[in-house]
Amino acid sequence: AWKGAPEMSQSSEWLFKIRGRIQADIGYVDAPRASTDRGLGSVSEMRRARIGAEGTMPGGFGYKIEADYSDNQVEMVDAYLTYAHGPMTVMVGQQNPGWSLDELTSDSGTSFMERAAFTDAFEFERRVGASITYMGKAFTVSGGGFTDNVGDLSNAVDGPSGGDENNSYSVDARSVWFPVAGKTQLHFGGSVHWRDRGDLSRALTRYRQRPFLHGTNTRFLTTDAFNVQSELGYGAEFAAVRGSLHVAAEAAWLRADMVSGERPTFFGSYGEIGYYLTGETRGYKNGIFARTKVRRPLGKGGMGAFQVNLRYDYLDLSDDGVIGGKQDAYLASLIWTPVDLMRVSLNYGWLDYHDALRSSGVRDDFGVSTVGMRAEIDF
């Protein structure tokens, strides 16, 4: 079989496939009045550039290993072993610890160039650990224990921020019920996350988010830097797909328990609606959005798939004396999928900020518009 790259197999037990991903972005982030920030304006970057491999072996075992090189630096993405036995799957290594629907959906299948603001602000990332998943006919439950990201565990750095002293750990669980009601695929999910930062609490943490596009390092939304001892996170997920229409909505909370005693709870949420103008149905499988199959690909008598999406994306990083700012973001996207695996996206966003960092030390209310474009392939 071919999925961009050949999927090689022998009997039903051996399977092997090379994986790759390229995402090239350009964009523009408007500067608020009186800003002298040179990191705003036109932006351009290789957003993702990945090479990896995945496979299965006899006995129910499997693996996936993938690295990203997009900044001329290595970032391990997935690097795990799996063991599947009936409806149970055990996974050991670096993996996603059951975050939100938007985080778990592949970035080659999301409706916008960047995910919901809370996913970065709350530090959703892959971590090394072990998990177990039960996959039912219309529901899935998973849970696991984790330490930290491969980069944060690296022995190349000593001291409070280094991997050597990193003894943080977390317990994470997620459950989804995904019944089909008539012609509608429904999705109801929830997750909970508890993390003890251990000696990492001696290093400083800040919660923050970029103005939608990843090409700038400016963060209008950011808290000060704190010593955080532990974090409690939870999330609620809803989605529905019917014909060419889909909706999705999530809410996520993160309570940061600071060494100094404060316990602010930050909150993020989004709601989105999308429609395929060309008749496709958004892919959905086993509790997350999956690939969408193009009905009439370019070069086969069609023009590919066209999809429009609208999203409202809210993030509030102010609570219990901490002022990190709030955003009301209004996003629109147009996605052209000429053939399976390849996409060109055009995104527009208007971000309305409250108590945000206009420039160093000055908090204010202001609005910023952004526009971005991406060409991508994923195999």
Add this chain to the structure above:
Amino acid sequence: AWKGAPEMSQSSEWLFKIRGRIQADIGYVDAPRASTDRGLGSVSEMRRARIGAEGTMPGGFGYKIEADYSDNQVEMVDAYLTYAHGPMTVMVGQQNPGWSLDELTSDSGTSFMERAAFTDAFEFERRVGASITYMGKAFTVSGGGFTDNVGDLSNAVDGPSGGDENNSYSVDARSVWFPVAGKTQLHFGGSVHWRDRGDLSRALTRYRQRPFLHGTNTRFLTTDAFNVQSELGYGAEFAAVRGSLHVAAEAAWLRADMVSGERPTFFGSYGEIGYYLTGETRGYKNGIFARTKVRRPLGKGGMGAFQVNLRYDYLDLSDDGVIGGKQDAYLASLIWTPVDLMRVSLNYGWLDYHDALRSSGVRDDFGVSTVGMRAEIDF
């Protein structure tokens, strides 16, 4: 089909191949009299170590992604998507912006271990952008717009040299006419490049080049460091291949428009002649030199291909008050290609310097000899 690694295909539309390259170098760079530079003398390095993948997909789409690890650091090489429709090809991502013949010819197919001195001195490199190419029967025209190299766009670094503030862009075009006259393949080419460095002009730039071999960091040829606002480059190319003989010659100019007002124009040029002792013809295809097929490979009743090459390589980095020095380099190479894809090269160079940096702060005229050896495979 096999090209070092298997080239897998399904129907005529799906194609996939893993790519790899290893180049291991040793060499010696003589030190000028009175030099105490410990970076000279014997040198050794893994010159290139790459892994990548390329493929095509239905609808005319394709991709290539490759990274280099030769310094225990990642450097993205090609990372682009293509769309071909008839004689037109659109390319998006990191790619070569139509530089000179010597720069565009794969380093596994060049006549010497390192390319012409002007290619590094004028900062020829891959950049993120979009281009369009028209391929005629005996000519090709291409043009595109680009920002900067993946590493220079990386958000890991802030400030004037960092990717966050990088808003540089360039417009580049190249055209080649490559008729066949009797038994002779001819090549006449030209390219033009205009680059606005934008906020990069706040960081310092210096134009410089190593003494032929890459294993040393010493640069006898180097300008001081300047704030450069924009650059205008152009080049002329000629080549001919007839039987076992080939010649190639190029000239390249780079005008640097400094913030301080100076506008020096630097100049580089080379001429080379090469001959296959074993009867091969140097590969040429679509406006660049391509792989050469070995006639009698080692192990198939032959000894492989032997090629000798001579090159004169000139670079002048002094103009309009700027003194960067000049070189007249006389190079000779012997290349043994025992089987397709594998080469062993022996290179000798005599570099005659004028106004070059003998040691920190002291400019002088002197000569330096170099010898290098490379074992390489490319698939």
Add this chain to the structure above:
Amino acid sequence: AWKGAPEMSQSSEWLFKIRGRIQADIGYVDAPRASTDRGLGSVSEMRRARIGAEGTMPGGFGYKIEADYSDNQVEMVDAYLTYAHGPMTVMVGQQNPGWSLDELTSDSGTSFMERAAFTDAFEFERRVGASITYMGKAFTVSGGGFTDNVGDLSNAVDGPSGGDENNSYSVDARSVWFPVAGKTQLHFGGSVHWRDRGDLSRALTRYRQRPFLHGTNTRFLTTDAFNVQSELGYGAEFAAVRGSLHVAAEAAWLRADMVSGERPTFFGSYGEIGYYLTGETRGYKNGIFARTKVRRPLGKGGMGAFQVNLRYDYLDLSDDGVIGGKQDAYLASLIWTPVDLMRVSLNYGWLDYHDALRSSGVRDDFGVSTVGMRAEIDF
């Protein structure tokens, strides 16, 4: 054929295989009394995460290239070309310069999570160079000349520790006689290594080793940092495999010739015994331990292979006025190999230290216990 990933071939001359390796570790290193070292206690890391490729070509040529990403940094592993002609093999590029049996045995086939203490303490590592190996029926002899590791040769760093000034070189040789006596595979080996550090002698060197597990950066065993001009190393190897039982023992010496005149000789040694509870025979081939084939894999009516191992591991870094400390380590491991290529290991170690660095500046005698666990796949 399949070896985790498909091994593709065409005729008998072309062969190609993707390589990958994942090793995820957790563990605990006890702290000596009065220690406030936060790098001890619980540890966790991605120990290895590798992607690579290997192949052969017509004419007797071959190659292997592999990189490790386990710390979100690149580390080139093997990157070499080979030419085989009858019993001789020439190898050019980064490779292992004929170190000890334990170092040369793949980390996916060793009996413990980490190799003998002397292998790191004496800086066994891959280096760029050229070697030649003669493989007889029951013996092998190899020798070569090398410069340094790809990372140490990198031009990204200047100065005495940088690749630019690195002119170190070494000459290394190893020989093994591996007769079969009745039902017993025997192994008698020896190696010798001489290295001139050249200008590297201007940078400081320290000999040191972690407390068995790699997840901590703490080294109880460490010399001060010296300027070392040259090193002379030699080693003796013995091993035997009979049925499900194997034994192995090695001794290694390293004499460091310091610029200041001292010439301490450090010494390391280990002895191990291992047994397969499930009837397997430990793999052995051409002078090193090789893969072990699981007799009754999980999912094929068996539970996989279970192996128990005991090892005594000695290291003495004190001599001729240098005090680096000594260890007597007592190690036990249980390895479960459910199917070929996949392993889960549980390791325990008691390390008895003499003159070791309890905390900064304080040398003392003390004991430390460690426990570690690894899940791994290698293809």
